[in-house]
Amino acid sequence: MIPFPLEQRDPHRDNEGPLGGAEPNDASEVQAEDEREHAKAPRLVCAACGRFVTSRAEAIEVADHHEHTFVNPAGFVYKIGCFAEAFCRAEGPASSNWSWFPGYHWQAVLCTSCGVQLGWLFRSTPHTFYGLVLERLAEASGEES
Numbered sequence: 001m002i003p004f005p006l007e008q009r010d011p012h013r014d015n016e017g018p019l020g021g022a023e024p025n026d027a028s029e030v031q032a033e034d035e036r037e038h039a040k041a042p043r044l045v046c047a048a049c050g051r052f053v054t055s056r057a058e059a060i061e062v063a064d065h066h067e068h069t070f071v072n073p074a075g076f077v078y079k080i081g082c083f084a085e086a087f088c089r090a091e092g093p094a095s096s097n098w099s100w101f102p103g104y105h106w107q108a109v110l111c112t113s114c115g116v117q118l119g120w121l122f123r124s125t126p127h128t129f130y131g132l133v134l135e136r137l138a139e140a141s142g143e144e145s
């Protein structure tokens with residue numbers, strides 16, 4: 001069953017096109033970020049306890065979108081954002097059952113401070129990213145005290 005029509009690139013199609021197969025692997029292409037923008041980007045913290053989790057500068061696109069809305073097998077709807085890095089704790093076994101991103105294994109990730117589940121770590125050799133539930137994050141304003 002393919003629950004969502006996510007486009008998957010076929011690695012064997014690299015030879016298409018007039019110039020032949022010189023293209024680099026583009027499946028995990030991430031837009032380059034200016035390092036200075038990185039420091040200024042809003043910080044995203046755990047909505048429950050305020051612990052730093054990630055920053056908007058870590059936002060990436062997966063399957064052409066940063067935000068994805070998914071329904072889990074129990075019927076819960078999650079709106080997640082994809083991030084290259086996040087400070088959180090992966091817990092439980094990795095699973096490929098009902099993966100929202102074909103080819104990726106997922107593992108639950110929890111806040112390192114209060115333990116609330118923030119989302120999932122998605123892993124596929126060699127690409128790893130975090131899918132974080134956006135309503136469980138809050139944008140931090142000002143300096144951390």
Ligand SMILES: [Zn+2]
Pocket residue numbers: 046047048049050051111112113114115116
């Ligand atoms: Zn927390």
